[in-house]
Amino acid sequence: xxxxxxxxxxxxxxxxxxxxxxxxxxxxxxxxxxxxxxxxxxxxxxxxxxxxxxxxxxxxxxxxxxxxxxxxxxxxxxxxxxxxxxxxxxxxxxxxxxxxxxxxxxxxxxxxxxxxxxxxxxxxxxxxxxxxxxxxxxxxxxxxxxxxxxxxxxxxxxxxxxxxxxxxxxxxxxxxxxxxxxxxxxxxxxxxxxxxxxxxxxxxxxxxxxxxxxxxxxxxxxxxxxxxxxxxxxxxxxxxxx
Amino acid sequence: xxxxxxxxxxxxxxxxxxxxxxxxxxxxxxxxxxxxxxxxxxxxxxxxxxxxxxxxxxxxxxxxxxxxxxxxxxxxxxxxxxxxxxxxxxxxxxxxxxxxxxxxxxxxxxxxxxxxxxxxxxxxxxxxxxxxxxxxxxxxxxxxxxxxxxxxxxxxxxxxxxxxxxxxxxxxxxxxxxxxxxxxxxxxxxxxxxxxxxxxxxxxxxxxxxxxxxxxxxxxxxxxxxxxxxxxxxxxxxxxxx
Numbered sequence: 001x002x003x004x005x006x007x008x009x010x011x012x013x014x015x016x017x018x019x020x021x022x023x024x025x026x027x028x029x030x031x032x033x034x035x036x037x038x039x040x041x042x043x044x045x046x047x048x049x050x051x052x053x054x055x056x057x058x059x060x061x062x063x064x065x066x067x068x069x070x071x072x073x074x075x076x077x078x079x080x081x082x083x084x085x086x087x088x089x090x091x092x093x094x095x096x097x098x099x100x101x102x103x104x105x106x107x108x109x110x111x112x113x114x115x116x117x118x119x120x121x122x123x124x125x126x127x128x129x130x131x132x133x134x135x136x137x138x139x140x141x142x143x144x145x146x147x148x149x150x151x152x153x154x155x156x157x158x159x160x161x162x163x164x165x166x167x168x169x170x171x172x173x174x175x176x177x178x179x180x181x182x183x184x185x186x187x188x189x190x191x192x193x194x195x196x197x198x199x200x201x202x203x204x205x206x207x208x209x210x211x212x213x214x215x216x217x218x219x220x221x222x223x224x225x226x227x228x229x230x231x232x233x234x235x236x237x238x239x240x241x242x
Numbered sequence: 243x244x245x246x247x248x249x250x251x252x253x254x255x256x257x258x259x260x261x262x263x264x265x266x267x268x269x270x271x272x273x274x275x276x277x278x279x280x281x282x283x284x285x286x287x288x289x290x291x292x293x294x295x296x297x298x299x300x301x302x303x304x305x306x307x308x309x310x311x312x313x314x315x316x317x318x319x320x321x322x323x324x325x326x327x328x329x330x331x332x333x334x335x336x337x338x339x340x341x342x343x344x345x346x347x348x349x350x351x352x353x354x355x356x357x358x359x360x361x362x363x364x365x366x367x368x369x370x371x372x373x374x375x376x377x378x379x380x381x382x383x384x385x386x387x388x389x390x391x392x393x394x395x396x397x398x399x400x401x402x403x404x405x406x407x408x409x410x411x412x413x414x415x416x417x418x419x420x421x422x423x424x425x426x427x428x429x430x431x432x433x434x435x436x437x438x439x440x441x442x443x444x445x446x447x448x449x450x451x452x453x454x455x456x457x458x459x460x461x462x463x464x465x466x467x468x469x470x471x472x473x474x475x476x477x478x479x480x481x482x483x484x
């Protein structure tokens with residue numbers, strides 16, 4: 001059975017302008033691989049409602065799960081909740097449970113619960129809240145879409161909340177072999193190896209160091225005899241590898 | 243008048259698996275912002291031909307310019323040229339000019355020009371080549387789509403080749419000079435040269451061969467008297483270059 005699939009939609013002008021280097025997709029990719037879900041697509045769009053709505057509709061229909069990152073803070077241009085509501089055809093309003101979480105949080109800090117902060121309690125009708133142990137303001141899930149914050153520490157905490165509940169396929173195991181040859185030299189023997197094990201995945205990732213060119217060969221697949229056999233075969237094919 | 247728009251499509255399983263942190267979109271975002279082009283969307287898809295073809299068609303229709311990164315190396319899974327050919331409805335084959343560049347490169351290194359390496363000369367019909375001063379294998383452009391390598395140093399050199407033509411709307415011409423000195427020795431005289439011609443672009447791309455270290459110096463700009471003068475000046479500054 002193939003692994004379940006996922007995509008992530010990142011909302012943020014600060015990424016597209018080159019000001020911030022995106023890291024949440026990279027983090028999520030590693031976490032999903034670990035639990036046997038294939039990240040199949042990443043999209044980054046600007047804070048423009050039509051584009052967000054289009055991307056949510058397309059990606060949530062195409063893949064088993066869609067994650068989003070960003071656009072759920074207190075500022076006027078944080079429009080993800082409205083975009084998700086529009087994509088699912090449901091209303092969006094301040095909700096009692098989310099409001100109570102935030103009111104308690106600010107009261108405990110003697111901080112004012114301003115209208116801007118209250119925006120963070122706006123949740124599409126019918127969504128489930130996603131716990132935010134870092135800064136309280138919740139994410140939410142509706143259908144197969146998980147809407148999470150862009151701040152990396154909050155994003156990571158929300159991923160940790162959500163992942164165990166998703167149905168995971170078989171975990172992927174991997175083996176790496178560092179070979180000090182240019183990629184163009186390993187391409188043919190690696191292709192022959194890949195042809196012998198069509199159920200496994202072979203990748204080659206070139207690098208350059210002061211001593212010359214090299215390539216990291218990575219073999220991935222479900223744990224078992226075929227993976228073990230392919231790994232022995234790969235080491236025999238590239239005896240200088242380490 | 244609004245800024246021109248662009249998107250980048252990144253092809254690479256190694257990004258989606260979480261193995262590699264994507265950096266080319268981040269680099270391109272900064273470069274485009276600097277020259278007044280708005281990066282409007284980023285997509286990352288797997289090495290799957292249908293997905294690449296779909297994304298090329300959608301993004302090249304929606305934005306003024308589409309850049310792609312990855313999938314043009316020598317390995318069996320590098321399918322970008324075929325996907326671009328399919329998206330534009332043109333054939334893809336080994337082309338004489340690209341073949342000649344690579345044949346000369348491998349001959350100079352006494353290296354075999356294998357069938358895997360010959361794949362790097364496969365170019366969609368009607369495309370223009372994009373200069374690769376780092377590792378020779380060219381990128382290519384067809385319509386408003388610029389197809390570039392995923393290796394960051396090569397991607398950045400190709401962006402440097404392409405950007406001045408997009409901004410100026412005039413074709414960019416380039417001159418290359420191979421200098422057998424370490425990059426650290428040429429940095430100062432090259433910097434002084436660049437300061438004399440602020441409208442032109444100067445790049446240096448180091449390499450290592452059995453005979454020692456060297457650097458390819460590349461001068462880029464719109465054709466004209468200033469470019470010709472700077473090229474004479476560059477050859478006078480590095481009289482050993484060829």
